[in-house]
Amino acid sequence: MEWLKKLIEKHTKDGKVDNDALMAEIKTEFPKNAVPKDTFNTLSEAKKKLETDVTERDKQLDELKKTAGASEELKKQIETLQAENKAATEKFAADLKDLTLTNAIKLAIAGKVHDEDLTAGLIDKSKLVVDGDKVVGLDEQLKGLQEEKAFLFKPAGEGENKPGFQPRVGSDGKGNNSDDKEQPASLRDAIASHLKQNLGT
Template structure:
């Protein structure tokens, strides 16, 4: 957390913290010092799976010691088949987990129901690139926005939340109403359309 202390010191001037600049720089620097939650979860699940696989292999080796020489070849062939199947299953589960996390991250806060939208995305058409980026995800999300726009939150919804809460006088135009502002400016400069 030393990097965070340095950023706070950098953006504090005369005892006042410039929060906007600090947040911008924290957002830039944070990925260099931390692992995203989705990546950590994927790695933790992989570690647990690998530890179980190692335990299973140890048991298999112990069982091999008990096998007679004549049945050894058949046992090895059987275990190779099981290990191949286990590897394919593991790779499929890891790919599914990676795609699921990427989809959730891409639609987080942008849709009304994440489980419905993530269920509409066809994982078979997504490709995990060498750099870890998911190819085809943005296209599917854009297509869903066009065909099923009702599933997505309006982008200006957050702006509406910024309006001041509380009582307002009846008859006053809403804050930041462009027509009311134009009329007020015109009246201030005497540019009213009324003819006397």
Template sequence: MDWLRELLKKLGVEDSKLDGIIAEVSKELPKHTVPKDKYNELSEAKKKAEKDVADRDKQIEELGKTAGLSEDLKKQIETLQTENNSAKEKYEADLKELQLTNAIKTALTGQVHNEKVVTGLINKEKLVIGDDGHVVGLEEQLTKLKTSDAYLFKDDSQQQQQTPPGFRVGGGGNPNPPAATASLKDAIAAHFQK
């Protein structure tokens, strides 16, 4: 939320109040916004549905023009039904692929060294999207990969030790301040006395 910090600074908000404001915004923002991957997924589905409706409207219009040709009309209807069914199946497969890809990316974010490599090792055919949108089978595959190819994943202890960027109250000081500066002669003498 660096963008928010910069915006608030420009508006003259004191540095001492920034962390509190940003913490509150971080807590409330997810309640009122849609995650980007979910938005992209729904946007793609909407575009595809609009295109399918336009294609079907065009097909119906063509059927209306040829309504007088009974036998040809029956054949054309059968052909269009077949095409529509295959288009629907392709749409559902594309939507499932998009949902799986987004779920995998979300699960891997910050946990792997190379997301593309790990994504390629996941067998999407064994994954099932539940009614609640949860991907069944992903955790099992990730657990197996963590066991068999642990070098692809970041060490959990490293992730916990990394401090997140941001302002730290009282931070930046030296936790072990050196003793009063000693002369070179005193330092050498102290070293050889040990």
């Protein structure tokens, strides 16, 4: 979700988020950087919480500015609130990164393991790096698990996905191939394809 993080940073000045400008640009960029419906709902809730927190702090800043004079004490209070706004934005960005990694892991193992939640829990997210459409280090960890804990994985041919750990999303949103549609070639394409199937109407 690097795109959303950049938008938030772009529309944040002095610890204050320009919600109108942010929402306008999100509406423009969202179709290009879409995520599956369940992840989108989670992100939407997280964004709403961030906006609520920022709005509350903005109100506090306005109230402080209306009080008697811009004393040194008042300036310190404003600076503290602005720092809290910045911290809230940074936390939101970190949460988005975690959701991105979780989504990438689940897409990569869909249909290939007996227990997706168990297998996903064995992946060390701290060693993964989001690099555009790729999650660096995920392929290596999955291959390591397949060698060390082969019992987690379905026998060759039993899984519904093709060999390899590139995320693929088909018409049913679970990794199954669609009959008539070409498989997406990247994580972004896979996510966008899944969103179209779930939010197309």
